Amino acid sequence: MKPSTSHWGAFSAETAPDGRLRVEPHPADPAPSPLLGNLAAALDDPSRVARPAVRRGWLENGPGPDSRRGRDKFVELPWEDVLDRLAAELDRVRREHGNQAIFGGSYGWASAGRFHHAQSQLHRFLNTIGGFTASRNTYSNGTSSVLLPHVVGDSHAVLRQASTWPTIAERTELIVAFGGMPEKNVYVTPGGVTRHQTSAHLARLGGRVALISPLRDDLPSTVDARWYPVRPATDTALMLALGHTLVAENLHDRAFLDRYCVGYPEFERSLLDKTPEWAAGITGIPAADIVALAREMAAHRTLITVTWSLQRTEHGEQPVWAAIALAAMLGQIGLPGGGFGHGYGSMGDVGDTGPELRVPSLPQGVNPVDEYIPVARIADLLLCPGEAYDYNGEVRRYPDIRLVYWAGGNPFHHHQDLNRLRRAFTRPDTVVVHEPHWTATARHADIVLPATTSLEREDLGSGRRDTHLIAMHRIAEPAGEARDDYATFAALADRLGVSTAFTEGRTPRQWLEHLYGEWGDEPSFADFWAAGELPLPPGREHHTLFADFRAAPQAHPLRTPSGRIEITSATIAGFGYPDCPGHPVWLPPTETGPLWLIANQPHTRLHSQLDAGEVSQAGKVAGREAIRLNPGDAASRGIAPGDVVRVFNTRGACLAGAVLDDAVRPGVAQLPTGAWFDPVDDHPAGPLCAHGNPNVLTADIPSSRLSQGCAGQHAAVDVERYTGPVPPVRALRPPIERGNA
Template identity: 55%
Template sequence: MDQAADDWAPHSAHWGAFSARWNGETLDVTPYEGDPAPSPILQNFTTAMRHKARILRPMVRKAWLDRSARTERTFDQEFVECSWDRVLDLLASELSRVKAEHGAAAVFGGSYGWSSAGRFHHAQSQVHRFLNMAFGGYVRSVNSYSAGASAVILPHVMGGYEAVSRHNVTWDQIAEHSDVVLAFGGMALKNSHVASGGISRHIERDAMATAARRGAAFYCISPLRDDMPADANARWLPIKVGTDVALMLALAHTLLTEDLCDKAFIERYCTGFENFERYLRGRDDGTPKDAAWAADITGISSGTIIDLARRLPRGRTLIAVSHSLQRAQYGEQPVWMGAVLAAMLGQIGLPGGGYNYALGALGHTGRRINAVPIPTLSQGKNGVSEFIPVARVSDMLLNPGEPFEYNGRSMHYPDIKLVYWAGGNPFHHHQDINRMRQAFNAPQTIVVHESAWTPMAKFADIVLPATMTLERDDIGAAGTDPRLVAMRRAVDPIGEARDDFDIFAGLARKLGVEQAFTEGRDSRQWLAHLYEPTRKALVEAGWDAPDFDEFWRRGELALPSAPDDGGFLRAFRNDPAANRLSTPSGKIEIYSKAIASFGYDDCPPHPAWLPSTEPPSARHPLTLIANQPATRLHSQLDFGAYSQSSKVAGREVVRLHPDDAKRRGVANGDIVRLFNDRGACLAAAAVTDDVMPGVIQLSTGAWYDPERGATEQPLCVHGNPNVLTRDIGTSRLAQGCCGQVTVVECEKYEGALPSIRAFDPPGQR
């Protein structure tokens, strides 16, 4: 299935379908012709394939190879080239030793799932399948950095996560039916550019523009003006960071006291409102959660709050809450309170109304789901029961055997001796990098499959060069995208890079379990095998269902979508007795007896206002928003052309308000130092009133680049905000990620700028 050098190869990425052609030096990229708003992130591929950051051959950290003395891992240490045969022997021996001495529960399979849109060469599935088939299992992580709190709280409140986030209100419904869209955290198009498994049509911008032309009113409730696209013609309500729950409570209080809430809906579809009403009215604490109370907290006037509350019941209103709100301390609360506010309006389950969590946070949300299954690689059965919430990896490595609480369970952190990571960069995802560096020095061995010298690869002991997506064949598919894409190889693999599957197959052979892992199939046979369930479902549905060879020749295949029927919440509304939610009561739980039984003081049994334990102070007066970048997916291809085009002096850009810049003597383009007690980084200043006063915004994803020679808290010279963020759980309920916000100070950087070495290979011999 090799691709001729002068042919355009159809392909897919998490940020869009496209065609590519290798011109001998760079990659030519053309977006899918049916995409009305293709993502510019595709242009990162053009210069990435042969970049100096690519890993060319297997490498082993010299200090690990010598094993003469325990040496802490650093980013400056020397690596030694190895042949594939030798490195697989080394790795097979180490895996066998760890299993014999400590068991499978001493291995953490830490891959995160965004490395490729391909359904077969999906690094997370490959590493988990290998560890299950060849090793008997591994310690896993649950939930995600993006939705760590919401994935736990929503099942308690509404019976499920997917039903509220993906199988609910669609963009077509918004364009046709919504009168008011109240977007807490906004709906930034940079976020909906991305969908796991690929996306052939970006529809969000046009849907908002259509609704706005019809007269729908969008409200962007965010510290950042551009968290809503200009096409929505939104009213910006700048709100103090982390105070959305207070605003929601005040809106709810006005609805209640002015008799604007839908009492019949609450009575029929909800439980526990009487407990919440006591809190809302302040009957126990003496503090009514009214508009005057919220104005002091949020920075939004009481008159604005009351006027907004009165408008909500007048038409079809949608309450939307973004991922960003719950990526902070007590992140469960805005997700829960958003559902309660929508319940009080009584429109849950109506087209274009009610409640939708994370609408616009990803390209998956707001779309009809496919009526047929997409190709999926089985990961097998995990023989290890231990797990951690994904954002607690540093806690696990630093505190083996120590107790922690999660969702009503008392658990203990496992004792990890070996970390096996394929496709992912925790030095992007995780918080408090200086603490994480200590944590990743605890395991005896770290193994990484990577296509480039990410910070995680530089911190590993055994580094195996993996192909990039355009160097292999695969199938691109997402459960909410009506197109299957034949992802044809566009360029030969660089150096000695191998597909993850081939690496694991070779390693399984060394361990004597090759048949269990490969099932006797090579990559092409696996692609045909994974395609077959989709083909059979298409046949049963009466749709075009070519055999695999014909699909591959065509390059794409249309998939049918399920009806836009509002999903389970619409069915629940129509007949709650027959379509009970999977909550204990079968209803929307405004008060949760289950959560009450856990006794968590950081997650009460109904939504509540809990102020952050790290507010701005005289030492750190600015609130930093560390949100997702516009020029890449997470940290992927930060060395790509489009990502590099947004940097200034090679560094990530931080935005601040003119008043804050003037107070610090900072002008556009100046290099500034951001710092707090956890660390510091450099970034290039952009002065703009799109950021409200007191707020500073630095996107995540700049590859961590510690200044050489420093020890305890090295300065990141490239602009990674996770040297500043707190590594704490959202609460004992979800233990989610709190990486969205922190507090900092900012000053103009004086002196010679340190050189950027983020994309340089480490020392080699």
């Protein structure tokens, strides 16, 4: 057995005599992720990209916009031929349009390895040939990462250094969990997890939890909790009504607000009409329950938590900002186990006590091009060159992109309104993708280069606050003609005359030794590699957020303009954005429908990775992604368990398999993201995904003009029993044209 790691856990593996992959979790892992069961699909699934492939239309007609992307077949060609063509196209775009015409998207998550990190490899290569248009922030918490510096001066502290679980278990008496703390998400951390400890921490919570979510299982059943089944997208209204009660009953901490905050009086005036009765009509939570919860919060050491999912919505800044204001009104920010937390249950390292060390990583160099977009604006970038847009107080313009280069990401998983994204992908001259599998992004490319998986190469693996650095040994030989990204970029760099700048004369193994040596020298690389891992020193516990600021605000001011918590931000108010004014407000969603769809993270895979894997496939219903419905909503539509249903709105439709569950609030449907997009182009009722990808339904709109963040968590939809001929799922079949080019 050879050691390795993944974003969802460390393990050892070997190829058994029967050719199947045998996987064993790391022996120190108290709660191994079931997602390890998907790993076998990484090696030999029929969806693997076996050889370099070029889209027929691009091969015959050359570069240029083409509506056949995503519909054409591909022709397999020799590596040297494809590399020559690609190098020539990169050179043409640079000469004729400049490097800003190259978009190096490559939104991450391809591998837990720190050297073969696809995004770093791509960015390093593009930087050596003159740069590229980049992206900023993340789909996960891009809204918060823009908002938080304005409100508390720092996003890193909130997202990475909040109260750790032992302190919460010991000191917190009440957790008010907006969006819950879903156990399914805590198995994952970028870069790897050796010891999954969050589930055990959740089981040991000593205080009571108020679960505020449309889904009862957004908190493990082992946790003592009262469920407040709030209507989706109304959490801010509930927070404001809780604040109203604190003021009406004089339960707020006026001294804390005066000393540590600015802009509270203006915010308080806005609460005058935000009564519990007002909120009850919006949220579905009875007014008496709102009043009782506010009183309980004021009487106990209370931690208000907000999952990342709540900011991944239209007006997503508001629940985060309102929760900070509510925590400030309680006066508990800076107290152990009290105050505010963001992301518990959203990622495995939030609240963890592991080491806080910089792990080895490949240097990307400096990008000479200063153009960038907020990451969730990819379709706007391609469809609207030259158009102006607002972002965090700036007015920016989208550059004219001629070549898209993607390595290690899948925008047809992360992005919204996939039919619009398909139109956007028809516009560039050339789309290049490195991929192990024929994902939807690969199918919408012109040049697809087969990439190895992390099981087929050597690397160093470690996640944020991971307890170990893992020597990721090669477990299997590359499938087909797959090459690692480094080999591909080294070959292109050689053709473009920048080989030395990109490789620095090192092989992949020499890079691993170099990166390890820069990071530390004990034990030696050879000893580390032979051992397979290096335990890392324990991390320190964070008892609370902003403790130093609370103790001495003058000596330890926040990095806000005032140095204090900005419940009202003059800076944001000065931007004049109607969809994000100067203090937390209730802004209703712009669309409504018979059902609110929650498009959350799946429990059977990481994002869309390894959808062909055993665990992911076992969660399908009727061969499609499972949609959960409240039994009452299903009965009124004549839907029975196991039925194939059509989920639809004005943007598109998809087929899914019905599951009935009273853990889902009435009026809500839940369809996780990550089913590989499988469009049926000739369907008589219009565009249809046969496999159940909810992003054919979500709107491609920003959370606001402030952050331009992703708003893909919710969509207004309806659901009906599907009675027509059920199209097959074809997403895992390679779109290869057999025969000679």
